[in-house]
Amino acid sequence: MCDISENTPYNFSVIEQKWQEFWLKNNSFVTDLSGKKPKYYVLEMFMYPSGKVHIGHVRNYTIGDIIARFKRASGYAVLHPVGWDAFGLPAENAALAHGEHPKKWTYKNIAAMKEQIRALGFSYDWSREFATCDEKYYAFQQKLFLAMHKRGFIYRKNSEVNWDPVDSCVLANEQVIDGKGWRSGAMVEKKMLPQWFIKITNFKKELLSALDGLEGWPEKVRVMQSNWIGKSEGCSIKFSGDSGDDILVFTTRPETLFGASFVAISPHHDLAEKLATKNPSVAKFLEEFKKGSISEEIMEKQEKLGVNTGITVNHPFLPTKLPVYVANFVLKEYGTGAIFGTPAHDERDYDFATKYGLPISQVIDLPGNGGNDTPDGGSLLYTGIDGSMVNSDFLNGMSVLDARNAIIEKLCNIGIGSREEFYKLRDWGVSRQRYWGCPIPMVHCPKCGVVALEEKNLPVLLPEDVSFEKTGNPLDHHITWKHTVCPLCGAAATRETDTLDTFVDSSWYFLRFCINDSESDDLLSAEDIKQWMPVDQYIGGIEHAILHLLYARFFTRALSTCEFIDVQEPFENLFTQGMVCNVTYRRENGEWLFPEQVRRRESGDFELLETGEPVIVGRLEKMSKSKKNVVDPDVIISNYGADALRLFVISDTPPEKDFPWSDEGLEGCWRFVNRLWRLFVFMQNCGVEAQKCAIDFNLEQLPANVGELYKNFHGFIKKITDALENRHLNKVVAFGREMVNAVYGCLDDVKGYRNVFSIIIRDLIKLMAPVVPHICEEAWSMLGFTGLVSSGDWPVYDQQYLIVSTINLPIQVNGKLRGSIDVDVDDPEEVVFEKALGLQSVQNIVAGKVIKDKIFVRGRIVNFVV
RNA sequence: GCGGACGUGGUGGAAUUGGUAGACACGUCAGAUUUAGGUUCUGAUGGUUAACACUGUGGGGGUUCGAGUCCCUCCGUCCGCACCA
Numbered sequence: 044m045c046d047i048s049e050n051t052p053y054n055f056s057v058i059e060q061k062w063q064e065f066w067l068k069n070n071s072f073v074t075d076l077s078g079k080k081p082k083y084y085v086l087e088m089f090m091y092p093s094g095k096v097h098i099g100h101v102r103n104y105t106i107g108d109i110i111a112r113f114k115r116a117s118g119y120a121v122l123h124p125v126g127w128d129a130f131g132l133p134a135e136n137a138a139l140a141h142g143e144h145p146k147k148w149t150y151k152n153i154a155a156m157k158e159q160i161r162a163l164g165f166s167y168d169w170s171r172e173f174a175t176c177d178e179k180y181y182a183f184q185q186k187l188f189l190a191m192h193k194r195g196f197i198y199r200k201n202s203e204v205n206w207d208p209v210d211s212c213v214l215a216n217e218q219v220i221d222g223k224g225w226r227s228g229a230m231v232e233k234k235m236l237p238q239w240f241i242k243i244t245n246f247k248k249e250l251l252s253a254l255d256g257l258e259g260w261p262e263k264v265r266v267m268q269s270n271w272i273g274k275s276e277g278c279s280i281k282f283s284g285d286s287g288d289d290i291l292v293f294t295t296r297p298e299t300l301f302g303a304s305f306v307a308i309s310p311h312h313d314l315a316e317k318l319a320t321k322n323p324s325v326a327k328f329l330e331e332f333k334k335g336s337i338s339e340e341i342m343e344k345q346e347k348l349g350v351n352t353g354i355t356v357n358h359p360f361l362p363t364k365l366p367v368y369v370a371n372f373v374l375k376e377y378g379t380g381a382i383f384g385t386p387a388h389d390e391r392d393y394d395f396a397t398k399y400g401l402p403i404s405q406v407i408d409l410p411g412n413g414g415n416d417t418p419d420g421g422s423l424l425y426t427g428i429d430g431s432m433v434n435s436d437f438l439n440g441m442s443v444l445d446a447r448n449a450i451i452e453k454l455c456n457i458g459i460g461s462r463e464e465f466y467k468l469r470d471w472g473v474s475r476q477r478y479w480g481c482p483i484p485m486v487h488c489p490k491c492g493v494v495a496l497e498e499k500n501l502p503v504l505l506p507e508d509v510s511f512e513k514t515g516n517p518l519d520h521h522i523t524w525k526h527t528v529c530p531l532c533g534a535a536a537t538r539e540t541d542t543l544d545t546f547v548d549s550s551w552y553f554l555r556f557c558i559n560d561s562e563s564d565d566l567l568s569a570e571d572i573k574q575w576m577p578v579d580q581y582i583g584g585i586e587h588a589i590l591h592l593l594y595a596r597f598f599t600r601a602l603s604t605c606e607f608i609d610v611q612e613p614f615e616n617l618f619t620q621g622m623v624c625n626v627t628y629r630r631e632n633g634e635w636l637f638p639e640q641v642r643r644r645e646s647g648d649f650e651l652l653e654t655g656e657p658v659i660v661g662r663l664e665k666m667s668k669s670k671k672n673v674v675d676p677d678v679i680i681s682n683y684g685a686d687a688l689r690l691f692v693i694s695d696t697p698p699e700k701d702f703p704w705s706d707e708g709l710e711g712c713w714r715f716v717n718r719l720w721r722l723f724v725f726m727q728n729c730g731v732e733a734q735k736c737a738i739d740f741n742l743e744q745l746p747a748n749v750g751e752l753y754k755n756f757h758g759f760i761k762k763i764t765d766a767l768e769n770r771h772l773n774k775v776v777a778f779g780r781e782m783v784n785a786v787y788g789c790l791d792d793v794k795g796y797r798n799v800f801s802i803i804i805r806d807l808i809k810l811m812a813p814v815v816p817h818i819c820e821e822a823w824s825m826l827g828f829t830g831l832v833s834s835g836d837w838p839v840y841d842q843q844y845l846i847v848s849t850i851n852l853p854i855q856v857n858g859k860l861r862g863s864i865d866v867d868v869d870d871p872e873e874v875v876f877e878k879a880l881g882l883q884s885v886q887n888i889v890a891g892k893v894i895k896d897k898i899f900v901r902g903r904i905v906n907f908v909v
Numbered sequence: 910g911c912g913g914a915c916g917u918g919g920u921g922g923a924a925u926u927g928g929u930a931g932a933c934a935c936g937u938c939a940g941a942u943u944u945a946g947g948u949u950c951u952g953a954u955g956g957u958u959a960a961c962a963c964u965g966u967g968g969g970g971g972u973u974c975g976a977g978u979c980c981c982u983c984c985g986u987c988c989g990c991a992c993c994a
Contacts, residue, residue, distance in 0.1 A: 263989080266913065270990060277994080294994060307994095347992075372992045382994045390910080391992055467993060588989085695921045695934060701987095703921065707935055714948085715934090721949085762925095773922070777933035784933090787950095853929040858975040860929055898974050904928045908974050 053720035055684030059817040063164050071833060072111075072166040075120035076559060083119035084575050085111045086553055088583030088591070089126045092152035092174070093133060096159040098623045098666055099584070101676050102692040102702060106620055106772065107582045108165045109693065112813035113767045115166070116837040122575050124556040125160070125167040127153050129174035130181075131545045132218075134479045138511045145479040146507065149176055159677060163685045164816050166833065171556050175548035180555065181481040182502030183566040184547065189484055190605045192495050196242050199493060202472055206234035212515040213476035238474035239483060239541060243597045247272055247466045249611075250596055259616030261699070264588045271589050273467025278451045279379055281459045282306055282356035282365070288314055290356055290367065293378030293465060297454065298446035299385040301435035302406035304396060306356055306383050307349060307368045311375035318352050318369070325352055325369055332371055347372045347395045359459055360436060370395060378465050386424075393424045407443060408433045471594065473544040478509055478517040480542030488529035488536040497530050503538065516540055549591055550598035553578055553613055567607045581614040588619070618770060621701040623692070625672040627661035635671040663703050674704060686815035687713040693772040693814065715780060716818060719811070722786065723822040726804050729793045733827035735801040749792045749799055755785055756803050757844035763810050764837070772814075779811055801826075806838040854879045855906040856888045872899050879905045 087107035111123040134145035205214040209227035277295035319326040328350040349370035386396035386403040432438040438446040454460025482503040484496040506524040509517035518540040529536040557575040599613040628636040649658040691712040759782040766774040812819035823832035896908035
């Protein structure tokens, strides 16, 4: 009966479903609120309910679930919630395409995706599930908006939108394709509209400096956020104008001031507009600039162009007058919208000066250049900061950095300069001219202007009886919804019809998950939030490195300022997983092909099944419908089971790296699940069971291989535990396989030592359970263990078994491996040397030569130098 | 252009952080089982070689008894930012 190879098919579909239902029915993963255990909050970025779970989700949530299960077993009270980022444009697109109401579409998708997610056996606390389009959630968001408004975080200003002149509606960026409206195909225009903004810039300093403290974040993400916030330190300088028009410029290189040969202002600069009224060539330039600037792609590659305004400004320290240009490369949005140009030490200024024949005068001499020769053989451009100042009056001879300080001090003293910090970060525009979003709780009163609602006027619910027949925002042409009264004067007023950017919804959802009482209306109970925040492990894609993660950091700070919560940083540790990729196939005309349309030829290239024409095999690309390289999780689950899929998406490739899908790899994981099953059945047949788990054996008296296995097992516990702690999930799988292979190697001894193997199998099940929970739960119950392995504790290793007494020591001669010897780790140096010299392979080289040096590193190596 | 990461078998990747390179898989090959295919079990598998041996972590150089790991340099790939003064 005890034959491992006997046919014991694993009926994964029945067993997986059985445990999924059991866990759900018994609330097996409801959050532990006893307060007796330390907390651990593990969160995966929540899902947009597009209707279909894709493999990328599976990988993301599998990583999270493994961590959640591991931490739960390791004695933590784990909060592992699930929810839906449910507002957004695709729901409205569906309404346009199929006439289905966005709400209906959204909740239908959530229901469908929930089924898919449940089929993967994730250990969620489903009692905390919500969607951001739930009335309770967005109503509370309106409350937060009003509180932030009271604190001065919210304001309104004119801002550009994409305007479709045919459909006469605002388009989201993703609805603009090649500069044209996605439906009408009309050229999209930029149009100014008054819109709502959140002052994220209030926290620019904190958001930047706190990045240093986020040690649990990938360096890459921190760098990206830091660049996005984009701090630069410098100095603003006022150039006095002859015509009374002073120009304030910003520079990070004030020390190059003596090399200035022109001043340039942005075409959007106020002065440019003013000069255009008097100067036809400026007017013409501005007009052309506006024409050309519509498309951003053109902007990017644009050559530097400018126009001389005819006016001049005075150099602060020299009797020189500098010409003032309007130049297309000067940004209005950055600094003061004006610069001084130092062609010898700035690439852009150099290009510009060369084009318009402006003087190029050197003020920094390269170290060792010893005079005023041009650096790097003729080119006058040097943008480095090594070297010393020349041609610069009182700065001459100073280092660049000394000169910088000296000139800033001087400029400050004479009252025309000041130290400044500028940031690239802009305020966050949150208005969307859309229906399916959180209504902005503001009204427009003809008498009082724009008025914020009071808390008692909340919630402002979305009307359900809307029509998508007209273009534009349905809230705008709803018959009654818009009309209300002004909370200040009581007069008839209209509601704001813009809704909030969905990034607002996702900026505080992790706080909502902390609320213990799902019936509560207080979605930010300070006590609950204190109990769970910050998120201990956040997991999601690198694509959210900037926007979502920065907004969430900002929101947490803003809500602290508004005294809702007392946390500064929401995510203690961040893990960014790689994308799931797959090969792509294309015809020679570029058309994408499904893998099943393609056949491999004998020669190794590929051809189209239908016609036999050659097929181009593309490189691995992120799975996407358009490239026809997607796989459907549902199909995989029904063919191979959830455990095999979970195992596969974390196998082989480190989770932070892109994952190459392969059908063979998946099959390998499926085979491993079956191999596990055969092992469990074999053990059961051999009488291995829970009741025999007693350490009633003497390790010394066991057969060598069984004793060795038992000791090695403690090594596996350590290796797997460490790999889980470090998120090296690919290694967790590799070590798990090694461990199973090791047990397979001792099957002949199982019957004789059921007690030893009962302990080994018990811990093996525990160790594998986070990755393949269904089969482990089944084995746990099958072998008579009580309770659930999912709620059991993590095995601990015994340090004494990790200490090895004898090892196989490598022997080198001149750093080259020549053999190895078995020694006792405690053997004295001389004994080891003697034994090592006894090796024939060592003698072959050493014989007749003088040994100059003998290296011995205990437990590591022996090296003879001859 | 600037910034960051990386480069190991046919493939994905290991390597206790300076100490036996290639763990664990995928693939391939062979043997056993099977009517056969599949599954399963066992073994082999960096390259050259009949073998001894030699060689091998993108190229070149260096430090060291010893380098995939540290330093310099060149090349290549990927990612981010991009007229940010």
